[in-house]
Amino acid sequence: MSESHGLNLQTQVIHGGQWPDPNTGAVMPPVSFSSTYVQQSPGVHKGFEYSRSHNPTRYALERCMAALEGGKVDKDVTHGGFAFASGLAAMGTCLELVYSGDHIIAMDDLYGGSYRLMSRVRERSQGIKISYVDMTDPARVEAAITDRTKLIWVETPTNPTLKLVDLPALAAIGRKRDIITVCDNTFASPMLQRPIELGFDIAMHSATKYLGGHSDAVGGILVTNRADLAEKLRFMQNAIGSILGPMDSYLVLRGIKTLAIRMERHCRNAAEIARRLEAHPSVERIVYPGLPSHPQHAIAQKQMRLNGEPAGGGMITIWLKGGLNESRRFLERVHLFSLAESLGGVESLIEHPAIMTHASVPPEKRKTLGIDDNLCRLSVGIENVEDLWHDLEHGLS
Ligand SMILES: Cc1ncc(COP(=O)(O)O)c(C=O)c1O
Known part of the structure; x- marks a missing residue:
């Protein structure tokens, strides 16, 4: 049960921050394309002036996300939810909370594009300093804090090595020193993990992934x-x-309506496939938060829960026995798992982070993080689990 509006999350994905259109009774909000809104007298209007500033369809999505992530800001028109053109656009706007000369502590394992935005754009253009820290041990975060530290940027589970961070422990560190804490919650989705309820200041999403859920819209969220x-x-x-x-606001909002049932199937399929992959002779190592072998399994059990039960999510990372040739062979032989970047859609996807999503991470950093040539990342979809397993078995055979 989310505490934000008293309703269960399974209900909130459908009704959170939503009401029928007052003009027509339409159950889904109309897609409001108008770029501008008529005023009765200069400055006298119905709350809408210009679509960059205010848009009713975007507001509907923003209110829904605020309900799901526990944003509860009185008097704010969308209750603390904000939607952006992409996950990176959301991140870029969030980074504007700090000033030139300030210091940010970021997770060491980040989505490649997030790392690129921080290290190759904002460190240069915004004049900020960033320390990349393995936050699986909160003591390392404490040790990295300087008197200019203004923001802690967490990803959990991380992309692609699925490391987990103890969110309440990090939130306590941030609160004690008045440092803003932000959690990229893309991999878990609010169904599994709600950082604000765990003490964080801001939850961030690439809405392109589980929120949209159908690989047909790019978007980003801050709450x-x-x-x-x-x-x-x-x-x-x-x-x-x-x-x-x-x-795109409409598409993401429509996707969210089925988030609860999709996440149930993503988690169930991924848990079963992870169990079988762990026993497969071609797999050297696997990380999946739902497996007892995951280094932070205890955190997963506490922090990632679906309908009150521990849940490991829909993402699996494996290291194959062999190197690039074995990875290529596997990735070319699977068919139901489409070889493509992105994740979190209804269809299963598979990719090679070192060449694809994390190519922008320098090779020596990839090596330290274990993003090797034999690492493959799976986004387990909601297809029939036996069909998915046959596809993987064929690829590995
Ligand atoms: C964890 C994570 N955060 C942020 C992003 C960036 O989101 P977008 O591609 O919507 O800009 C991604 C994209 O893959 C991601 O996986």
């Missing part, structure tokens, strides 16, 4: 329950302008 941060984010969402358009 906060702090009025001061909501005010800053709303200002910057409008000032920077990397907003989510009305059609």
Whole structure:
């Protein structure tokens, strides 16, 4: 049960922050394409002036995400939810919370594009310093704090090595020193993990993944329950302008309606496949948060829960016996698992991070993180699990 609005999350994905259109009774919000809104007199209007600043379809999605992630900001028109053109656009806007000369502590294992935005763009253009820390041990985060540290950026589970961070422990560190804590919650989705309920200031998503769920929209989300941060984010969402358009807002909102049942199947399929892969002779090593062999399995049991039960999510990472040739052979032989970047859609995807999603991470850093040539990342979809297993077995044979 999410505490944000008193309703169970399974109900909130459908009704959270939603109501029928007051003009027509339409159950789904109309896709509102108008770029501007008529005013009765200068500055006198119905709350909508210009679509970058205010859009009813985007608001519907933003209110829904605020309900799911526990953003509860009184007087804020979308209750602390903000939608952007992509996950990276959301991240880029969030990074504007800090000033030139400030210091950020970021997880060492991040989505390659997040790492690229921080290390190759914002460190240069924004003049910030970033320390990349393995946050699986909160003591390392404490040790990295300087008097200019203003933000802690966490990803959990991480992309692609599925490391887990103890969110309440990190939130306590941030609160004690007045450091803003942000969690990229893309891999877990709010069905499994709600960082704000665990003490974080901001939850972030690539809505392109589980939220949209159908591989047909790119988007990003920020949610906060702090009025001061909501005010800053709303200002910057409008000032920077990397907003989510009305059609994509509609698609993501439509996707969220089935998030609860999709996550149940993603988790069930992935748990079964992870168990079988762990026993497969061609697999050298596997990480899956739901397996007792995962290094932070105890955190997973506590922090990632679906309908009150521990859940490992839909992502699996494996290291094959062999090297690049064995990986290529496997990735070319599977068919139901499409070889493609991205994750979290209804269809199963598979990819090779060292060549694909994490090519922007320098080779020596990839090596330290274990993003080797024999590492493959699986996004387990909601197809029949036996069909998926036959596909993988064929690929590994
Ligand atoms: C964990 C994570 N965060 C952020 C992003 C970036 O999101 P987008 O591709 O929507 O910009 C991704 C993309 O794969 C991701 O996996």
